[in-house]
Amino acid sequence: MTSDGHDLRHHGDAEVRGAAPGLVDLAVNVRSGTPPEWLKARLAASLDTLAAYPDGRAARAAVAAHHGLPVERVLLTAGAAEAFVLLARALRVRRPVVVHPQFTEPEAALRDAGHEVGRVLLRESEGFRLASAAVPEDADLVVIGNPTNPTSVLHPAAEIARLARPGRVLVVDEAFLDAVPGEPEALVGRTDVPGLVVLRSLTKTWGLAGLRVGYVTAAPDVIALLERAQPLWPVSAPALVAAEVCVSPLAQEEAADAAVRIAADRDHLVAGLAGLGSVSVVGGARAPFVLVRVPTQVREPLRERGFAVRRGDTFPGLGQEWVRVAVRDRETTDRFLTELGKVLAEG
Structure with missing residues (x-):
């Protein structure tokens, strides 16, 4: 799907699909080295239950308890992407608005469902930061990511909350917030x-993109509406096991430790990019990726040198001079920076 020249259905996995062995993936924002071995073992054990239809009650209750919510405020989904489709199909809205640049699937799902979608484009000159006054007053559905993909900007929860109005649905995509130490500015759990x-998604921190598991929190009437739009048994038995164990105290401790490591590795990446001189990084990055403006086309030369980065021009509000780079360990980052420096030197 394209809109105004932007390929809304292009995602980071397209940069590495069918790639030659050895290509380093800096295009997909899934934590490297995942899933952890203990999670693989739990998933493997769940295969013995595949003869039975999935029963999501325990996982739903675990997620609800983790966020201090009653179960009727939680819905498990086949990844966060399914939730966007459910919202687009189930909600009766007249003027949906998506705050860009951000993950393009919400707009694509809305357009697929027949909606005419408005856009609010955040400005580079303002650090791609949200000003709630920029959103049209008559918008009855507003979608924003926090932290936002691909800008890595973490918006203040108070500023996002100012978007709330009677009669308006305010959708906040927090798929990357568990990768931010302490999860500041979180709205999940707020009533x-x-x-x-x-x-929310379990894909990024736990490396479960292929399993498809996420969840929605909302008022009970909205959850009921979305649930009626779901097919029967939408979340597989292994995905339900993942949802339950990944909100356990031990898993959350591991996720918190990983978030701290990612933040340190991101700082190392940002410092290295700053040392190249001819690139600029969107300031205040808080997610496990950074958005970078480059003075020349770098994607193909970098790919030839063994590194895949995410093109930025498929995001409304960005052009071909932008790329998104995932945070990896320091050794990988240093090798990437060396090759990027060579590409930039060659012009």
């Missing part, structure tokens, strides 16, 4: 913001 819908 005092009218019309709030929060999406």
